[in-house]
Amino acid sequence: MSAQGILKREIDMGGRPLRLEVGRVAKQANAGVLVHYGDTVVLVTATCAQEPREGIDFFPLMVDYEERFYAVGRIPGGFIKREGRPSEKAILSARLIDRSIRPLFPKWFRKDVHVVALVLSVDHDNPPEIAALIGASAAVTLSDIPFDGPVGGVLVGLVDGKPVLNPRANQLADLHLVVAGTRDAVIMVEAGARQVPEDVMLEAIELGHQKVKEIAAFIANFREEALARGLALPKMEVEPPVIDPALEESVRPAAQERLWAAIDKCRLERLPKKEREAFLEATKAEILAPYLENEELLPAVKEIVEKVEREIVREMIVKEKTRIDGRALNEIRPLTLEVGILPRVHGSALFTRGQTQVLSVVTLGAISDEQILDGLGIEESKRFMHHYNFPPFSTGETRPIRSPGRREIGHGALAERALEPVIPPEETFPYTIRIVSEVLESNGSTSMGSVCASTLALMDAGIPISTPVAGIAMGLIKEGDEVVTLTDIQGIEDHLGDMDFKVAGTRQGITALQMDIKIPGVTRQILTQALAQAREAREYILDRIQQVIPAPRPELSPYAPRVIQTTIDPDKIRDVIGPGGKIIRRICEETGADIEIEDDGRVFITAPSMEAAQRALEIIQNLTAEVTVGKVYLGRVTRVTDFGAFVEVIPGVLGLPGKEGLVHISQLAPTRVRSVQDVVKEGDQVLVKAIGYDNQGRLKLSKKEAMRTLEQKDEPRRPRMKLKPGK
Secondary structure (H helix, E strand, C coil), X not given: CCCCCCEEEEEEECCEEEEEEECCCCCCCCEEEEEXXXXXXXXXXXXXXXXXXXXXXXXXXXXXXXXXXXXXXXXXXXXXXXXXXXXXXXXXXXXXXXXXXXXXXXXXXXXXXXXXXXXXXXECCECHHHHHHHHHHHHHXXXXXXXXXXXXXXXXXXXXXXXXXXXXXXXXXXXXXXXXXXXXXXXXEEEEEEEECHHHHHHHHHXXXXXXXXXXXXXXXXXXXXXXXXXXXXXXXXXXXXXXXXXXXXXXXXXXXXXXXXXXXXXXHCCCHHHHHHHHHHHHHHHHHHHCCCCCCHHHHHHXXXXXXXXXXXXXXXXXXXXXXXXXXXXXXXXXXXXXXXXXXXXXXXXXXXXXXXXXXXXXXXXXXXXXXXXXXXXXXXXXXXXXXXXXXXXXXXXXXXXXXXXXXXXXXXXXXXXXXHCCCCCCCCCEEEEEEEEEECCCCHHXXXXXXXXXXXXXXXXXXXXXXXXXXXXXXEECCXXXXXXXXCHHHHHHCCEEEEEXXXXXXXXXXXXXXXXXXXXXXXXXXXXXXXXXXXXXXXXXXXXXXXXXXXXXXXXXXXXXXXXXXXXXXXXXXXXXXXXHHHHXXXXXXXXXXXXXXXXXXXXXXXXXXXXXXXXXXHHHCCCCCCCEEEEEXXXXXXXXXXXXXXXXXXXXXXXXEEEEHHHXXXXXXXCHHHCCCCCCEEEEEEEEECCCCCEEEEHHHHHHHHHHHHCCCCCCCCCCCCC
């Protein structure tokens, strides 16, 4: 690229300028764009390999979203003071960009493409992931990489129930919706919501797409200007592979006949996934057999056979309105729901939908078990976590099990987003909650299966969720002007279809959305139909959930810890902790409880049993109790002197003194007392009244006043005398 100066252009985004800049940095990449959005700055580069990668049958795109702690003025935590493994937020942001741009690359392109978003500065009111998405679209558009873009992306929130474009960080409580698309259609949607109705969600998507069109046009104009100034590259000429028409003419008739018969047999007999796959693979092997010795023709023949299979499955759905497993277009596979299947865990459930099966397990912990978030976001911790595991045996495969990949992170986050709105707040349920969803069988939409299984497990654990949540995956087959929406897609329909649209929510509305497509966009009409069909399916599953467990169990598992929350005067925190933590350690040792004290005076007591928790609470209450002037107490005489008796009104704990005060000799009885020992002795229990404090802050008590107070309570009320006027 022969750069001629620096090109900068701006567009308004939510009342703040978003600026694209090219020609200043990263000039050895195929394209490098610096994005400024308020005080957020992201550098996005697009690089393409010189030669195609051999031996692959997919487009090799890789997107990395790199966070730097200096972007928020922080030094990384831990022993090694540099960035390491990407945070969950970084992985999700990379997936967001990937899913927004991938459908617009040629499927047959085999050169590695690498998009890198480097976050340099962060202003939380101007989200870096949106700046990175727009920057990725601009970088690929300016490069010589073939791309049917550009793409725009926006964030939509709700303010006073109305959708708002690119809202401030504090306006995203009820809806966090990302919309990406071209000037023609929506390509990607991802949302977390607090039970937002379908019509409001559609309005928000439509509002987002209107702005997306403006951004896409802005990027297209930016490319034209950059190209004229030598700051962008002409698109490389890459011809798509062409199959020899004569070869296709010879292969297609036999392939169509055999595959149609095989797929029809699968449909009529409703063959399970593994049997169907084996039967179809055997049929394909028969078709390929005459070409096995011809290594030059074999790849093309395989491609023809795969193409014919795709056409038949799609035609069966569009023309005959039936599916490869014999279901109707809106039919959900058979459901089996079970709860409480693991005896010693805090909550468990097994959800089976056809050949998709998910086991979800709930664990309750103390508030101190919450996850610390070491990233660039505003939140520093979270007390609700959902983790998703996808072991190879779930699809009958053999491969090593490694740490969670991007897919596992993404699916876990989607289910977490779906469930979070119904989780009780810390004030009413002071626990850290972790759910782990183990996929035991996979044949389509395990992420939505984990939402359903996790709802059941939460209710089995006795967690008072506000309402159950269910999820379903919708599919799409689009052939010309004919469009068919599928409910509860399985693996082959996801593979051969045009859309994977996951919708989770309650009876009141949507809590999470995720849409990925393989075609250049979908219209509002398609989205409306998909959401309506998804709601129908969701309500059916919610009915089944509440048949199995109508409400959360009234009691927690006996194996779950018990947590009590109380509040003390912040000035009394030192009385509970003691010098060097001596007192709080003794409380924990004596009761077996774990105690956490916040700076604002909130105290969380976690213990293996309610008895232990109550004992720890009693000790803390005694340590922090205040004597109220005017109140009568039952106390114990601790010392007797010539001038009075010392009485302990609040008992000591853990060998520590309690709260005591002095009953002066003049306050022992209504009449004159010659000797204190004539009235009380050490160890006696006496009723005393707190009457104040002396000038040194010492408590003053009165036995005489306590007796008078009790007499007044027992004395029958006398009728009031009414005086006549003038008397």
